[in-house]
Amino acid sequence: MKNLIALAQLIDRLNGLVGKAMGGLVLAAILISAGNAVVRKLFNMSSNGWLEIQWYLFGTVFLLGAAYTLREGAHVRIDILASRFTPRARALVDAAGYLLFVLPLVGFVTVHGWEFFYLSWQANEMSPDAGGLVRWPAKLMIVLGFALLGLQVVSEMIKTFHRLAAKE
Template sequence: MKFWIAIAKAIDAANEFIGRAVLWLVGAATLISALNALARYGLGRSSNAWLEIQWYLFGAIILLAAGYTLKHNGHVRIDVIYGRWSARTQAWIDLIGTMLFLLPLCGLMVWLGWPGFVDSFLSGEMSPDAGGLIRWPVRLIIPLGFTLLAMQGVAEIIKRIAFLRDEGKLPHEQPQEEV
C-alpha cells in the first residue's frame, strides 16, 4: 500500500502545483477583461480576440483546476446527508462514486475530446469570427483537464482504500495548510 500512497501523493502534488499555477490565469483573465472594457468603452475599439481569450482563460481555469478542487474536497455534494454518516461510510460513498461516476465520465470526456483537439490542431482551425484566435489550445484543455481530474480521482480512491484498511487518514481529517 505504501507504493500506492506514494503515487497518490505524487498526483496530489501535481494537481496542487497546477491548481496554484492556474490561479494566475484568474488574474490574467481579470486584467484582460478590464483592458477590453476600457478599450471598448473608453476608446471605442475592441476585437474578438480579446473576448475569445477571456473565454479560453475561463475554460482553462475551470477545467485545469478541477483536480485541484477535488483534492481539496471542494466539489458540490449533499453535505446535509453526507455529513451525518460515519467517516467509513463517507469513504465508501466517495470510493464507489469515484469509480462508478467520476472515472467513467472523465474517460468519456478524454475519449471524445481528444479527436476534436487533433482535428483542430492538424487543420489549423481558427475562430470563424473576424480577428478570432486559433482553436486548438482551447480544445486541448478539455482532455487535459479531464485527465487531471481522473488522476486526482485515482489518488482519492487510493486514499479511501488506505483509510478503509486503517492505513491512512481521510484528507479532511488532516489539518489544512494555510495558503
C-alpha cells in the same frame, strides 16, 4: 501500499501546482477583461481575439482547476445525507461514486475530447469570428483538465482505501 501512497502524493503535488498556477490565469483574465473594457469605452474599439482569450482563460481555469478543487475537498456535496453517515460509510460512498460515475465520465470525455482536439489541431481550426483565435489550444484544455481530474480521482481512491484498510 507504500508505492500507491507515493503515487497519490505525486498526483496531489502535480494538481496542487496546476491549481496554484490557475490563480495567475485568473489574474490574467481579469487584467485582459479590464483592459478590453477600458479600450472599448475610451476608444470605442474592441477585438474578438481579446474576448476569446478571456473565454479561453476562463475555460482553462475551470477545466484545469477541477482536479485541484477535488484535491482540496471543495466540490459541492450533499451534506444533508453525508453528515448522517459514519466516516467509513462516507468513504465507501465516495469510492462507489468515483468508480461508477466519475471515472467512466472522465474516460469518455478524455477519449472523445482527444479526437475533438486532434481534428481541430490537424485542421488548424480558427474561430469563425473576424480577428478570432486558433481553436485547438482551448480544445486541448478539455483533454488535459479531464486527464488531471482522472488522476486526482485515482489519488482520492488510493487515500480512501488506505484509510479504510488502516481502520480495519
